[in-house]
Amino acid sequence: MDKPEKKNNRRDFLFTASYTIGAVGLGATIWPLIDQMNPDSSVKALSTTEVDISQIQPGKSITVLWRGKPVFIKRRTSEEISEAQSVSLDELPHPEKDQDRAKKPEWLVMLGICTHLGCVPLSDKGEYNGWFCPCHGSHYDTSGRIRKGPAPTNMEVPKYTFIDDNTIKIG
Amino acid sequence: MSENYVPSSKFGKWFNDRLPLLTLSKHLTDYPTPKNLNYWWTFGGILTFCLISQIITGIVLGMHYVAHADMAFNSIEHIMRDVNYGWLIRYIHSNGASMFFLAVYIHIFRSLFYGSYKSPREIIWILGMLIYLLMMATAFMGYVLPWGQMSFWGATVITNLFSAIPLVGESITNWLWGGFAVDNPTLTRFFSLHYLFPFLILGLVVLHIWALHVPGNNNPVGIDIKKPSKDTVPFHPYITIKDLFALLVFMIIFSGFIFFAPNILGHSDNYIEANPLVTPKHIVPEWYLLPFYAILRSVPDKLGGVILLFASIFILIALPWLDSSKVRSAIFRPVYKIFFWILVIDVLALGYVGAMPAEGLYLLVARVATIYYFAHFLIILPILSRIEKTEPVPLSITEPVLGGMPKTEMIRSDKKNV
Numbered sequence: 001m002d003k004p005e006k007k008n009n010r011r012d013f014l015f016t017a018s019y020t021i022g023a024v025g026l027g028a029t030i031w032p033l034i035d036q037m038n039p040d041s042s043v044k045a046l047s048t049t050e051v052d053i054s055q056i057q058p059g060k061s062i063t064v065l066w067r068g069k070p071v072f073i074k075r076r077t078s079e080e081i082s083e084a085q086s087v088s089l090d091e092l093p094h095p096e097k098d099q100d101r102a103k104k105p106e107w108l109v110m111l112g113i114c115t116h117l118g119c120v121p122l123s124d125k126g127e128y129n130g131w132f133c134p135c136h137g138s139h140y141d142t143s144g145r146i147r148k149g150p151a152p153t154n155m156e157v158p159k160y161t162f163i164d165d166n167t168i169k170i171g
Numbered sequence: 172m173s174e175n176y177v178p179s180s181k182f183g184k185w186f187n188d189r190l191p192l193l194t195l196s197k198h199l200t201d202y203p204t205p206k207n208l209n210y211w212w213t214f215g216g217i218l219t220f221c222l223i224s225q226i227i228t229g230i231v232l233g234m235h236y237v238a239h240a241d242m243a244f245n246s247i248e249h250i251m252r253d254v255n256y257g258w259l260i261r262y263i264h265s266n267g268a269s270m271f272f273l274a275v276y277i278h279i280f281r282s283l284f285y286g287s288y289k290s291p292r293e294i295i296w297i298l299g300m301l302i303y304l305l306m307m308a309t310a311f312m313g314y315v316l317p318w319g320q321m322s323f324w325g326a327t328v329i330t331n332l333f334s335a336i337p338l339v340g341e342s343i344t345n346w347l348w349g350g351f352a353v354d355n356p357t358l359t360r361f362f363s364l365h366y367l368f369p370f371l372i373l374g375l376v377v378l379h380i381w382a383l384h385v386p387g388n389n390n391p392v393g394i395d396i397k398k399p400s401k402d403t404v405p406f407h408p409y410i411t412i413k414d415l416f417a418l419l420v421f422m423i424i425f426s427g428f429i430f431f432a433p434n435i436l437g438h439s440d441n442y443i444e445a446n447p448l449v450t451p452k453h454i455v456p457e458w459y460l461l462p463f464y465a466i467l468r469s470v471p472d473k474l475g476g477v478i479l480l481f482a483s484i485f486i487l488i489a490l491p492w493l494d495s496s497k498v499r500s501a502i503f504r505p506v507y508k509i510f511f512w513i514l515v516i517d518v519l520a521l522g523y524v525g526a527m528p529a530e531g532l533y534l535l536v537a538r539v540a541t542i543y544y545f546a547h548f549l550i551i552l553p554i555l556s557r558i559e560k561t562e563p564v565p566l567s568i569t570e571p572v573l574g575g576m577p578k579t580e581m582i583r584s585d586k587k588n589v
Contacts, residue, residue, distance in 0.1 A: 034346075037346050037347070037349055037360065038345065038346050038349065039345055039348075039349055039350045039351065039356075040349065040356070043349070043350045043351070043354075043356065063448050065447065065448065067350070067351040067352065068350055068351055068352035068353075068354045068447060069351055069352045069447070070447060070448050112448075116331075116473055117327070117328040117331040117332065117334075117473075118327040118328060118330075118331035118334075118352075119324065119327065119328065119450040119454065120447075120448065120449060120450040121450075133450075134450060134451075134452050134453065134454075135324075135328065135450065135454050136468055136529055137528075137529055137530060149471075150468075150470075150471055150472065150473055150476065151473070152472075152473045152474075
């Protein structure tokens with residue numbers, strides 16, 4: 001014997017409403033447990049670093065820690081600048097002009113993290129006189145752009161500003 | 172049979188009526204086991220030992236270890252130098268991980284050779300693969316805890332695998348790290364999970380054994396047998412004593428590592444404290460992950476490499492459906508037997524090139540071996556299992572032994588009606 005569908009409507013509504021509220025409640029309970037793993041306030045608070053760059057000689061670079069990540073600050077020589085600027089964009093796997101990567105051509109500031117799997121590349125190595133990642137063999141040029149190897153993109157340029165001629169604020 | 176078991180003592184009966192633990196123990200001792208099991212079948216017991224040993228030594232190490240980026244490295248040295256027998260317990264734990272994987276690889280390849288993953292044992296196989304996945308996650312997180320250079324950079328490389336996911340990759344890695352790089356929050360959560368996972372493994376092991384006890388053990392000839400019958404022996408004392416003997420031999424090898432070469436399987440760079448500014452010249456994972464590392468590196472594309480890495484593990488879960496041959500044991504599959512050994516060599520080759528720099532000839536070998544690995548499961552097995560002419564399978568374990576030469580009318584071919 002078939003029951004008429006109309007008779008179940010009120011109960012169906014109760015079921016659907018209960019499931020919905022239950023699902024929302026469950027989601028609201030689980031979210032804090034998931035979100036607690038995201039970067040916390042103390043980690044986010046350390047978001048800027050000021051660096052004194054007056055002691056860096058041309059052709060030399062320093063590595064500073066910003067948000068737990070290494071940042072390369074390189075004072076490039078004129079040859080390195082012209083090498084970086086003269087490359088045709090067609091040759092680059094991830095085309096970016098050197099002018100867009102360095103606010104002042106002399107200073108290259110970028111995250112010293114290989115975009116493949118996060119190793120720190122070695123400076124003044126590799127086939128393009130820039131950086132070479134020893135982990136899986138990515139070659140970067142004097143502008144930190146990927147030229148050869150498994151890394152998908154150029155090394156990232158963080159937000160930074162020149163406070164004066166001798167100080168950079170990263171972040 | 173154990174289902175009708177009635178304890179002899181009055182208290183035993185009273186207890187068993189309320190919680191049938193004695194029935195369970197009777198089931199375990201009487202459990203009918205094929206009498207032709209060889210020593211490749213002793214690794215289940217050895218693996219149980221490994222898990223228990225890792226849990227006990229791990230709990231003890233947790234009493235002395237400090238999960239903090241500034242203190243973790245020194246607390247390991249504290250364990251090694253100051254804690255009574257700390258060096259022994261830590262060496263048992265660190266070498267125990269390697270021995271665990273050694274045993275699990277033998278166990279898995281045993282399964283591959285004798286077709287133990289086939290119907291009706293698919294669930295046992297899948298549970299086993301889940302255990303293997305959890306083992307890899309646990310071992311990886313455990314390797315991070317000493318906070319040496321290899322710990323730090325291994326963690327960086329492996330967690331960065333997730334950054335290959337389009338769009339949400341970066342959010343996921345930041346979520347995993349609890350920051351913008353591997354740092355203290357990463358270490359503390361890895362410690363928490365490294366403590367939890369072995370107990371999840373223990374739970375899966377119980378299910379794995381439960382699922383095993385439904386159809387019973389496979390055996391070297393790979394045929395279904397009547398249980399109990401003259402083809403079986405009770406688990407106790409026949410299998411317990413054999414497992415125990417194999418375990419003793421295993422422990423001799425284990426002790427060899429602990430007492431004579433405790434660091435031979437590790438990497439010396441891990442005795443340098445983690446430094447987020449300097450990547451070691453040559454990053455390698457622990458030996459048991461090398462084949463997968465070789466697969467990752469053999470692909471010149473980041474996302475492609477990561478997909479292939481995960482695919483190489485998940486493809487194993489589908490194995491019972493990729494290999495449709497009704498004959499289980501490779502003893503009666505002359506062509507499969509050859510491909511089985513090629514696969515063994517292939518995986519060993521992947522492991523070898525995984526430890527070498529990814530360039531030149533090594534890279535070429537890694538690529539060929541990766542392609543072959545996938546071809547084995549996706550092309551060779553499905554085709555072979557349909558066209559291979561298998562040899563006649565005996566009717567029972569006892570029959571070919573007691574009946575001299577098998578009588579042709581007693582032999583059934585798999586092509587007819589297995």
